[in-house]
Amino acid sequence: MDVMPKWAEVVLVPLISLLLAAILSALVILAIGEDPIAAVNLMVTGALGSTYGWGYTLYYATNFMFTGLAVAVAFHAGLFNIGGEGQAMLGGLGVALVCLFIPWPHWTIAVLAATVGAAVFGALWAAIPAYLQARRGSHIVITTIMFNFIAAAVLNYMLVNILRPAGSMDPATERFPEAVHLPSLHDLLTPFGIAFSKAAPANVSLVIAVIACVLVWVLIWRTPLGLEIRSYGKSHRAASYAGIGAVRITMIAMLISGGLAGMMAINNVMGEAERLVLNAVEGAGFIGIAVALMGRSHPFGVFLAAILFGFLYQGGAELALWTSIPRELIVVIQALVILFTGALDNMVRMPLERIFLAIRRGGTT
């Protein structure tokens, strides 16, 4: 029997972890002589207090949903894809090529094509480490990390030498044509009479991210392929007994994972910047790892965790803007959340399990 009821596992553990992270963060803020209550207030109002704040929170959350799903799918196959960062960079390249070199009549078609372009580029970038793992046994953690650096170099080269418009000093592509401009949440919600901030970058990609969550859920729990991916992730030996090929599953899982990471680019490159710049990903690939950990690799968990991290990102930016709390401290707070929800999971889980055990035994005797 499982020791804890499911609701405790899914709700209580992350909640307590979060609370611990918040307490520790408050202590750190106290230690540098600031008021933690005021800081929390500022974060909440800044990130959730206005449609402008929500617009940014959801924009970041969209990025994290894609990269979180990417890590989650690979996790299910027992693979640790740390290369989301690089795959998202290459996805950006895919989006830029699709948007710049093909004349699109309307954004609806353009966004579908850009999604495919982003996914293909991200998937191809993940395919090389996947192949090396599957065929040569090179550890995927090492190779995907290395591929992040190579991706940065590739992007640098492409932007400086090939995609940079003549005469520009900026290592970035030119602006995408007006036809591929994606509607923001403001544009989408105005017809329904909801006044959403015009300045916030959240856009239609959010809808695609949510659809991606649902599709990943279907894939993992409702298809034979999902069963194969999960089987391989649990036991290589059992998988080979059942005729589930190691090379095939490693390749498929990593292609899907890389594709999802790449798809992030429709949000940040196509939706927000509307051109490809250097360092467009801004660490979202790594945040995806924390999001997947906290979301227990379940798409709904990833969805919630992505919104939490979106809140932390936006709230943190507000803190840095309005208080003398240094920007670095925001990173500390984010790190604490990652530490408690991801790495120190057992610290909360074990005592909780003991409590539930005691309750159960008390109930039966």
Added chain:
Amino acid sequence: MTATHPAIELKGISKAFGPVQANKDISIRVMPGTIHGIIGENGAGKSTLMSILYGFYKADAGEVFIAGQKTDIPDSQAAIAAGIGMVFQHFKLVENFTVLENIILGAEDGGFLKPSLAKARKSLVDLAAEYELNVDPDARIEEIGVGMQQRVEILKALYRQADILILDEPTGVLTPAEADQLFRILGRLREEGKTIILITHKLREIMDTTDTVSVMRRGEMTATVKTSETSPEQLAELMVGRKVLLRVDKTPAAPGPVVLDIQNLRVVDEQKVERLRGIDLQVRAGEILGIAGVAGNGQSELLEVLGGYADGTGTVTLNGQPIDLTGKYSDGRSRRTNGIAHVPEDRQREGLIMDFAAWENTAFGYHHDPAYTSGLLSNNAAIKAETQAKMNRFDVRPPNPQLAAKNFSGGNQQKIVLAREIERNPDLLLVGQPTRGVDIGAIEFIHQQIVALRDQGKAILLVSVELEEILSLADRVAVMFDGQIMGERLSQDTDEKELGLLMAGVGA
């Protein structure tokens, strides 16, 4: 200290792991100079009890008395100091050390090795003479046989002045001849006044070697009896809690045409060692071919290559059609399509995904079956319904398809695998260690199912290290030794002694 004190006495030992009560108010007394057997099904709590005695676990309640003295055993160091020696089922030896180095490991005197080694060498000679435990002190562990390795484990305990020796399933990896030798050594140790606790699930060993025997069931000690005053049937009943059939009920086989034909099958493992060295075998429809042999002589590789997860060379035909031994169509999925079902040796690492629900495990390997899919999606409702039906037919308890495989007992896990494989109606069923770690009650049922499949005219290849199981279940027996077939016998024309010689590589 007088001889009237028991060598070891446990009073009211209890231990719970979470909601599971592994030991419940257990008391035993073992007199010095006797062999005491502890018998019980898997999960009855034998190993937990011995782990408490050896300081691996702390009992929730109860006391331990050694030679009349109340003794606390917080860790294994304390157990050794109290004169308890343990021989584990899986040996704790350093493969590339010599016998002598293994014996002093952890019992060195001082910072330098030389004096310890010299001292150990001397006492080893004495021990060898005293108990007829002959071992070459300079041989490396990896060079000596399993029986010899076990002797090293016993010597390790004796070198640490153990008066009480606990052996956990000691014959699991031995040939019958090696087992006989072990029991001779144990007899000799008893004569010298040592106390021996023998944990086993083999009734015959208990009957042959012990003076007294305790039976455990579900964490409780159900009986302690003098061995001379009991019978295997009575012990089995005490273990299971109801009357059990100890032999397999079956009619003579009616072999039909050859289903599986293996010619010159060879398998080379990743270390480039040839594990199968030219196997020729035939299995006919309506017969059970048993493969006997000590574990590690190529039986696993035979199952792996036939089951589609190891590459091989040679010719294998199924109903006259050759099957691929390498490449794309040699995987488990192709084998299933060919009509080969497989109950693997290690159900926990191969046959099941322990974290998956029973219903997911029921689809496992057959998840592409049209009955289990609709379009691109899995038909989870259909799989669950089928699982429920299978659980009812195979009496899996609890019959809950949502429960994860790890929450079922060994016997019920095996029934889940068996139900999945047998009900595919295969032409050939591969079965590895069908009753390893399975309670006696379930053994009966599993054997009946295998015989029933045979009686439907299917071919069955059975691999088991339990000679009794092979002899009672198989119609024909082939003995494997070092990757080769040493000989084939009809099971009614042979006995354990003859097979035991073949298993040791003698004869042919």
